[in-house]
Amino acid sequence: MIKKVTLSITGMTCAACAARIEKVVGKMEGVDRISVNLATEKASVEYDPVITDLAAISDKIEKAGYGAKTFEKNNLVDEDKLKKEKESRTLWRKFTISTIFAIPLLYIAMGPMIWWLPFPIPVSLEPMQYPLNYALVQILLTIPIVIAGYQFYTVGFKAILNRSPNMDSLIAMGTTAALLYSGYSVYQISKGDFMAVDSLYFETAGVIITLILLGKSLEALSKGRTSEAIKKLMGLAPKTAILIRDGIEVEVAIDEVEIGNIILVKPGQKIPVDGVVVEGSTSIDESMLTGESIPIAKTAGDSVYAASINKNGLIQFKATKVGGETALAQIIKLVEEAQGSKAPIAKMADIVSGYFVPIVFVIALLASLAWFVSGESLVFSLTIFIAILVIACPCALGLATPTAIMVGTGKGAEYGILIKSGEALETSHKIDTVVLDKTGTITEGKPKVTDIITMEGINSSRLLQIAASGEKGSEHPLADAIVKAAEADQLEMLKTEGFEAIPGHGIRVEIDGMSVLLGNRKLMEDQGVELNSMEHHSDRLAGEGKTPMYIAMNRQMAGIIAVADVVKGSSLKAIEKMKAMGLEVAMITGDNRRTAEAIAKQVGIGLVLAEVLPQDKSSEVKRLQTEGKKVAMVGDGINDAPALAQADVGIAIGSGTDVAMESAEIVLMRSDLMDVPAAIQLSKSTIRNIKQNLFWAFAYNVIGIPIAAGLLHLFGGPLLNPIFAAAAMSLSSVSVLTNALRLKKFKPFQ
Amino acid sequence: MKKILLMLVLSLVLILSLAACGGTDVVGETSADSFGKLLEAMPEQIEADENGQGWVLNAPDGSASFFWGKNYSGEGSYDVFIETDIQPFLEAGLKGEMLPPGIVSEDKIIVGIDLGDDKLWKDKETDPLDSYRQILESNRDAIQYHGELDHYGINIGSGNVFEWAKDMGTNDKDMVFVLDPEIFIEAGVDPGKVDGWVFGKVKVDGEDGKPVEVEKFLKPFDIL
Incomplete structure (x- = not known):
C-alpha cells in the first residue's frame, strides 16, 4: 500500500535544489513519486512503507544538503506563517547588518576613485599613506557581511560537493575568489607592494553578498504578499466548536472535531467545519466563500461551510468535513500549489545558472593555465582566474527576475492588482483573448x-x-x-x-x-x-x-x-481598451441569449457565449484554447472557479467570491474592469523589464568573460584588472536594479 | 539589534585601535629601509651640516641638496629643506625680487618647512638614518608614497618634495628633487628653459586623497 507524506524542506535556494531533491529521492527503491515545491518548501512523497520509510527518505534529503521534517497539517497555516515571517525577518536583519557594513566599506574602497566626492576619512586610512590600515579596515568591515551571508557558503559549497551547483555556489565561488585574492593582496601590501591596494576586492564580495541578501529579502517579502489574502481568510476560521454530547453543550478546540459530531451554532457565531444542517433553520452569510452578501436560508439537509457566519437562527449540524478536508483548507492547498510555480523565464535563468558555474570555472581555469604555460607569471595567471570569476559572478542574474517581479507585483498591489505567481505574470503578456463573466464582472451583480x-x-x-x-x-x-x-x-x-x-x-x-x-x-x-x-x-x-x-x-x-443587473460604469471603457490592445473580448453567462445579447450590445462585445451552465464554462474556455488562443478568464463567482482554473490566466474580480480569488492567478481587489487591461499592461511591462534585466546580466558576462580571460591583451590591448571586472559586475547589478525600479513609474490605464 | 550594535562597536574599536597603531605603518617602515639604502649607495654625498643641526645629501652633480635636521629647536633655517642653484632660474627669466621672502639666499634657492621646536630626542649620537626615523616618528604625515613613480617622499611644503626610489635596483629615477613651479613662473621664469630641471606633469595624491595631475620642476638622478 502506497503511503503519502508531506515533508517540510529547508535549505533550498533555486530550482536546481528542488530538482536535485527530486532526483536523489526519486531514485530510492520504494519511492513511487516525489514532487518538490520550491515556493512552499514542501515535498510530497509517495512511497511503499514495506520497502522504505520516512527516516530513510529524510536521511537521503539531508545527505543531499537540505533539511527535511514531517509537515504537520493541523498547524498548517500558523506554522507556515510563522516560519515565513521568521525567514523574512532573518533575511531583512542580515541585509540590514550587511548594509550597515557595506556602505562604509564601499565608501572607503571606492571613494578615492570618485574624483568629485569629498573624501573625509582619517589620514591613517589613506590608501597610499597607510595601505595596510586601509586594507585591514576593509577586512574588518567585510567580516560581519560574510557572517551575515554565511548560508551562501554553507549551502553553495555543499551543493558543489554534491555535484549540483546552484545560485549560492556561484555567489560563494565568486565572493570567495574575491576574498582570497584580496587576502593575497593584503599579504603583498604587508610585504611592501603598496600598489596592491588597487587589487583589494573586499567591497566586491561585501556588496555582492549585500545585494543578494536584498534580492532574497525582496523575494521573501514578495512571497509573503501573495499569500496574505489566504492568511487573512484563515484568520476568519473559528478556533473552537460547541459539540452536543449526550444532550450537553461542550466547547472543544477545532482540531478535536470529528466527522459525524453534532455541532451547535448560535446566532452571530461562525460555522466551525463543513457539514449538513440536522436541526433548526437560519440564514448564513457565505460571502467569504461565495461573495454573495445576502444571507442564504438554511434548513435541515442544507450544507454549511466552515468560516461562514450564522446570522439569526440556532442550528445544529453534522460535521462532514474537518481539518484539511474543509472547503477552506482546500483553497489553501490550491494557493500553495500555485505558488510552487516559477515564471518560466526564471526557470530558464536557473537552468542557465546550473551550467554557468562549471562552464565559468573551466573557462577561468583553462585561461589562467594557458597564460601560465605561455610564460606569464603566476600572479598574472591568478589575476586572469580571479577576474573571470569576479566578472562572471551571477549577482545580476540572480536579481534580474525577483527584483522586477517584486517591483511589478508591488506596483500591481498599489493599484489593487494581485498577481499570485511569476507564471501568471509571464503568461498574461501573451494573452490574446479575454473571456468575461457577465454577472458581477461586466455588471454590478446586484439587481x-x-x-x-x-x-x-x-x-x-x-x-x-x-x-x-x-x-x-x-x-x-x-x-x-x-x-x-x-x-x-x-x-x-x-x-x-x-x-x-x-x-x-x-x-x-x-x-x-x-x-x-x-x-x-x-x-x-x-x-x-x-x-x-x-x-x-x-x-x-x-x-x-x-x-x-x-x-x-x-x-x-x-x-x-x-x-x-446594471452594467458597471467602467465596463464599456475597459472593453474598448482591451480591444484597442488587440485582444479579442468574449462574454460568457448562464443567462438567456436575449438578456446576454442586450448586455453585450451595451458594452460592445461581439462574441457572446450565452446559456452556458456553470460546469460548462471551463469547456468553453478549453474550446477557445484548442483554437490556439491564449485565454484569460475574468470572473467573480464560485461557478467561475473551474473556468478560471482552466484559462491560461484566471483573473478574479475582487468583489467576488474567495473561491474565485483562490482559483485565479490574478486577483483584482477592486470591482473595476479597467484593472483587467491594466493587469495585462503591467504583465507586459514587467516581462519586458525582466527580459531587459536578463539581457544586461548576460551581456555583461558574454562581453566581460572574454575580456577578463585576456582576449584584448592577446592582441596587444589592455588586461582587464579585476577591479574593473568587479566594477562591471557591480554595474550590472546596479543597472538591473535601476532598470527594475523603472517599473515604479508604471501607470495603469485610466 | 543588540548584535548589530555590538558588532558595530567592536569594529569601530578595532578600526580606531588600528588607526592608532603604528605597527601597521608599512609605508613608514619600508620608507626608512629605502632611505637607508639610498644613503648607503652614495656615502660620499652625505655630510653633516656645518652648524651641526642636521644632514645634507648632495646631488651627484652638486646642483642641489636635501637637508634634514636632527634638532628642531636649533637656530638656522628650516628643519627640512631643498637647496639648489639659482643661476638656471635666472637664465630662464627669474626676477628674484618677485619671489616670496626667504626663498633666495645669495646664489641659492631654498624651500623647506619647520617640523617643530623639539630638542634632540635621543641622548646618544644620531646618524643620518636615525634623524630620518625621528621625522617619521614625529611627523609621519610628511612622509608619503608616490605610487606613479614607486617613490617615497618627504613633503617639504608648498608642493615641494624630496623623493627617492623604493627599489633603486629597478627604478631609473633613484632620487628626485621636486619643486612646485608656480612661484617661479609668477616671478618670470619660462619653465621650459630652466637648465638642469625637467618641467613636466606628474600624478600625485591631492589633499583629499584623490589622484590629481600637476606640473612640477623635476631633477632626477639615477644612482644605481
Whole structure:
C-alpha cells in the first residue's frame, strides 16, 4: 500500500535544489513519486512503507544538503506563517547588518576613485599613506557581511560537493575568489607592494553578498504578499466548536472535531467545519466563500461551510468535513500549489545558472593555465582566474527576475492588482483573448431598479413606496432591489398587513386598506388585472434584459417597476481598451441569449457565449484554447472557479467570491474592469523589464568573460584588472536594479 | 539589534585601535629601509651640516641638496629643506625680487618647512638614518608614497618634495628633487628653459586623497 507524506524542506535556494531533491529521492527503491515545491518548501512523497520509510527518505534529503521534517497539517497555516515571517525577518536583519557594513566599506574602497566626492576619512586610512590600515579596515568591515551571508557558503559549497551547483555556489565561488585574492593582496601590501591596494576586492564580495541578501529579502517579502489574502481568510476560521454530547453543550478546540459530531451554532457565531444542517433553520452569510452578501436560508439537509457566519437562527449540524478536508483548507492547498510555480523565464535563468558555474570555472581555469604555460607569471595567471570569476559572478542574474517581479507585483498591489505567481505574470503578456463573466464582472451583480412606469393618477415615488413597503418582508433579490431603491430615496415604509408570498409569481399584501399585488404577468392574469398599455412597456423592458414587475392596487393596474443587473460604469471603457490592445473580448453567462445579447450590445462585445451552465464554462474556455488562443478568464463567482482554473490566466474580480480569488492567478481587489487591461499592461511591462534585466546580466558576462580571460591583451590591448571586472559586475547589478525600479513609474490605464 | 550594535562597536574599536597603531605603518617602515639604502649607495654625498643641526645629501652633480635636521629647536633655517642653484632660474627669466621672502639666499634657492621646536630626542649620537626615523616618528604625515613613480617622499611644503626610489635596483629615477613651479613662473621664469630641471606633469595624491595631475620642476638622478 502506497503511503503519502508531506515533508517540510529547508535549505533550498533555486530550482536546481528542488530538482536535485527530486532526483536523489526519486531514485530510492520504494519511492513511487516525489514532487518538490520550491515556493512552499514542501515535498510530497509517495512511497511503499514495506520497502522504505520516512527516516530513510529524510536521511537521503539531508545527505543531499537540505533539511527535511514531517509537515504537520493541523498547524498548517500558523506554522507556515510563522516560519515565513521568521525567514523574512532573518533575511531583512542580515541585509540590514550587511548594509550597515557595506556602505562604509564601499565608501572607503571606492571613494578615492570618485574624483568629485569629498573624501573625509582619517589620514591613517589613506590608501597610499597607510595601505595596510586601509586594507585591514576593509577586512574588518567585510567580516560581519560574510557572517551575515554565511548560508551562501554553507549551502553553495555543499551543493558543489554534491555535484549540483546552484545560485549560492556561484555567489560563494565568486565572493570567495574575491576574498582570497584580496587576502593575497593584503599579504603583498604587508610585504611592501603598496600598489596592491588597487587589487583589494573586499567591497566586491561585501556588496555582492549585500545585494543578494536584498534580492532574497525582496523575494521573501514578495512571497509573503501573495499569500496574505489566504492568511487573512484563515484568520476568519473559528478556533473552537460547541459539540452536543449526550444532550450537553461542550466547547472543544477545532482540531478535536470529528466527522459525524453534532455541532451547535448560535446566532452571530461562525460555522466551525463543513457539514449538513440536522436541526433548526437560519440564514448564513457565505460571502467569504461565495461573495454573495445576502444571507442564504438554511434548513435541515442544507450544507454549511466552515468560516461562514450564522446570522439569526440556532442550528445544529453534522460535521462532514474537518481539518484539511474543509472547503477552506482546500483553497489553501490550491494557493500553495500555485505558488510552487516559477515564471518560466526564471526557470530558464536557473537552468542557465546550473551550467554557468562549471562552464565559468573551466573557462577561468583553462585561461589562467594557458597564460601560465605561455610564460606569464603566476600572479598574472591568478589575476586572469580571479577576474573571470569576479566578472562572471551571477549577482545580476540572480536579481534580474525577483527584483522586477517584486517591483511589478508591488506596483500591481498599489493599484489593487494581485498577481499570485511569476507564471501568471509571464503568461498574461501573451494573452490574446479575454473571456468575461457577465454577472458581477461586466455588471454590478446586484439587481437595481432601472425603470418606473406609472399609470395615470399615481407618481413614481408613491408607486415605489407602496412596492417597497410590500416587499419589505420578502427575501427575494428583486424585492431587495426595490426596498433599497426606496431607502435610497428616503421613502417612508408604510404599514402592511396580511403578507402572502405566492411562489413563482409574487406577493399579495394589504397597505393602507388597499389590496396590493406585486409580481409577474402570470400573477396579474390569474388575479384578473387588466394590463392595459403596460404590456407593451413590459415587453420592451424584457427586450432590454430587464425584469419588469407589475403592481396592481385594488385589482387596478398601477404601474411597472423594472429591475436589472446594471452594467458597471467602467465596463464599456475597459472593453474598448482591451480591444484597442488587440485582444479579442468574449462574454460568457448562464443567462438567456436575449438578456446576454442586450448586455453585450451595451458594452460592445461581439462574441457572446450565452446559456452556458456553470460546469460548462471551463469547456468553453478549453474550446477557445484548442483554437490556439491564449485565454484569460475574468470572473467573480464560485461557478467561475473551474473556468478560471482552466484559462491560461484566471483573473478574479475582487468583489467576488474567495473561491474565485483562490482559483485565479490574478486577483483584482477592486470591482473595476479597467484593472483587467491594466493587469495585462503591467504583465507586459514587467516581462519586458525582466527580459531587459536578463539581457544586461548576460551581456555583461558574454562581453566581460572574454575580456577578463585576456582576449584584448592577446592582441596587444589592455588586461582587464579585476577591479574593473568587479566594477562591471557591480554595474550590472546596479543597472538591473535601476532598470527594475523603472517599473515604479508604471501607470495603469485610466 | 543588540548584535548589530555590538558588532558595530567592536569594529569601530578595532578600526580606531588600528588607526592608532603604528605597527601597521608599512609605508613608514619600508620608507626608512629605502632611505637607508639610498644613503648607503652614495656615502660620499652625505655630510653633516656645518652648524651641526642636521644632514645634507648632495646631488651627484652638486646642483642641489636635501637637508634634514636632527634638532628642531636649533637656530638656522628650516628643519627640512631643498637647496639648489639659482643661476638656471635666472637664465630662464627669474626676477628674484618677485619671489616670496626667504626663498633666495645669495646664489641659492631654498624651500623647506619647520617640523617643530623639539630638542634632540635621543641622548646618544644620531646618524643620518636615525634623524630620518625621528621625522617619521614625529611627523609621519610628511612622509608619503608616490605610487606613479614607486617613490617615497618627504613633503617639504608648498608642493615641494624630496623623493627617492623604493627599489633603486629597478627604478631609473633613484632620487628626485621636486619643486612646485608656480612661484617661479609668477616671478618670470619660462619653465621650459630652466637648465638642469625637467618641467613636466606628474600624478600625485591631492589633499583629499584623490589622484590629481600637476606640473612640477623635476631633477632626477639615477644612482644605481
